[in-house]
Amino acid sequence: MLRYLLRRMIVMGASLLAASVVIFSVVELVPGDPASFMLGTGAQPETLAALRQQMGLDDPLPLRYAAWLGAILQGDFGTSFTYKTPVAPMIGERLQVSLPLAVLALVLAVALALPMGLHAAAQRGRVGDGLAMGAAHLGIALPNFWLAMLLVLVFAVHLRWLPAGGFPGWSDPLAALRSLILPAIALALPQAAILARVLRSSLVETMGQDYIRTARAKGLSRGQTLRRHALRNALIPVLTILGMQFSFLLAGAIIIENVFYLPGLGRMIFQAITQRDLIVVQSAVLVLVAAVIAVTFLVDLAYAAVDPRLRRA
């Protein structure tokens, strides 16, 4: 177990380092010097040169990479070109919206997908299966912004149960949570549909295994074998999908953030790209990559928790 953990941690560290190199070089390679962008097209060459020197843009590449990485390790992500404020608190603020939103959406997705997948697998080939999988099909096909608009119409405009958009901040946790519910549902439904389908097919495959027949020969009912023997075995591919979905939800919520006027990470990255605020883009992408790698690590831990063959490897 310890050996497995250690190996995963080394892989995690190495991936992070490699990702930082790639992110740094990509931003360096993109045409468009941040200094000239900041000063506009009519800038004097001397001013430009002075600014370039001040920003350290004239130093050799490896040196700049080392300086960049060193600062980041101390929590200094640099200063935004556009807003002239430190990037780290900006990202932190956005994460306060995006992280709870992603977690909430994922929890909702799992809560929906688990009973749906189990039910469909138990009813395999019968009406219940057809209905559940039909609903899942629909969930995957519907674009989430359309769902979002529908949710706003029903629950905010007509029923007035929940706010239609905006984010009041965490000073009032209840209000903050309320404003995240509709976006979380809009994000969760398509993910739940995907998860339910994966879980169902994984369960159906598992139910064909020899050890399921053994369990039936012991006197277990079909439902008991499904819950006691098949479910854990079927979870392994589901965990993989779950990890990928979390990474997507963290930054991929940009459309939903726009529909609900949420100050999330996705919107910030989008704005930074249009404004060529490269230092923000770079930092945000690094944070996202770190999050994805951390989630992958968690998924690896979950594999080990489920599968003894990995624990004792």
Add this chain to the structure above:
Amino acid sequence: MIRLEDLSLSIGGWPVLDRVSLDLQPGITGLVGESGSGKSMTALAIMGLLPERTVTSGKVLLDGMDLLALPERAMRALRGKRIGMIFQEPMTALNPLMTIGDQVAEVLRIHEGLDRRAALARAREGLDRVGLPAPRFPLTLYPHELSGGQRQRVAIAMAIALRPDLLIADEPTTALDVTTQARILDLLRDLVRQDGMTLLLITHDLAVVAGMADRVAVMQAGRIVESGPTEAVFRSRSHPYTRQLFTASGHRPGRQPPPPAGPLLQVTGAVREYRAADGGLRALDGVGLTIGRGESVGLVGESGCGKSTLARAILGLDPLQAGQIRLEGQSIGPGHRMPRDLRARMQAVFQDPFGSFDPRWRVDRLLAEPFHLTGRPADWRDRIGAALAEVGLHPNNARKFIHEFSGGQRQRLAIARALIIRPSLIVLDEAVSALDVQVRAQVLDLLARLQADHGLAYLFISHDLSVVRGITDRILVMQAGRIVEEGPTDRIIDAPRHDHTQALVRAMPKIPADWS
């Protein structure tokens, strides 16, 4: 105790069983027949675990109660309690994510409502009883930490935990090597005697039945064609199908020993180690062997003795760490990969006729694959037709997919694929072990004929001496990465010298010589 009365069943309109009547009394009843004859379906019908869309008629009577008419809930109460069952594949029959203790305890928990602690205590007794005693085999082990034979013992412990009246064992030892098979059969025999149990032993192996069963039923195409006390049935062989099975199981193809010729393959001092968490494993520990041109050599040993590692090294799939392989004078040292032209002189046929073909390729493409070693000749299509004809298949099979063939036909195709580039050596790794006796006899005949026609050399790998007996000139016996005995086939089997060879010969199931 259990009686089958005119049991017929069909699946999706296909008739599978045809008026099967069978009376199971305490003791051991053998059910023999080729694959597809309906043996397993008979077992599943008794268990009430038939696949969907099965239509049944007739009766399965347990103490006068018709199980076929019983609702699922009532049937569930009998399964695992009054009727237990074990299956062929111990490697996949246990839940990989559950400890063996919990898996045995589960039977006690669902039928007797015991709490986990009490059930685990009883599971401990059960595992002790099947030869998995306490300190060495704690309840917390997972299936992957056990060998195939040990897993089958766990399956047996589950099936007999509640001392059922009837135990059904469906090919319980077919996937195990002979020495493990002998031990599992001993265990089953003892349990039947101790508990006064009824055992329905399903197998394709007549010798296993001869050594175990009090009574036997012979099944063909969904019918029981003959039944009675084992000795009487096996002595008289009154039904033609029974006779066929006997002829096939004792079949030895007519072969001429090849004229002595120079060495084709020489392996010297072969070493191959695997690293593992708990130290290393020396799978090959200085193995040396020679195969002459046109010679057929058997390599026999238990699973895990290094046979397959040796085969992989010879085929150039894994480099050796020390030692040398010399083929037709060309030498491959440790750490070196085998060049293509050398590899082209060897081909392989493996055990699993289902897994060793790409299901999306047609036969002509499958058979033409070895040409990538030699370059594809212009007349490759003709050669494929010829290869098909040579293994007894019509050349118009070339455009078919692999699922359109039976197990025996697939193994013929595997042989055709090996032959297509005219190798001098074919390595056959358990190549006939998965086949029914009759099909096996045909494939052995085919191999004997091809050897005579083409002067092929064979390295025939098996855990079972009786399989290699008819097709080899010489046998090598392997144990723990070493060759422990070597000699002419008949001498090895009739007068084994090494302890391990003697154990292998003892473990071979045999039909008593005076029964024929």
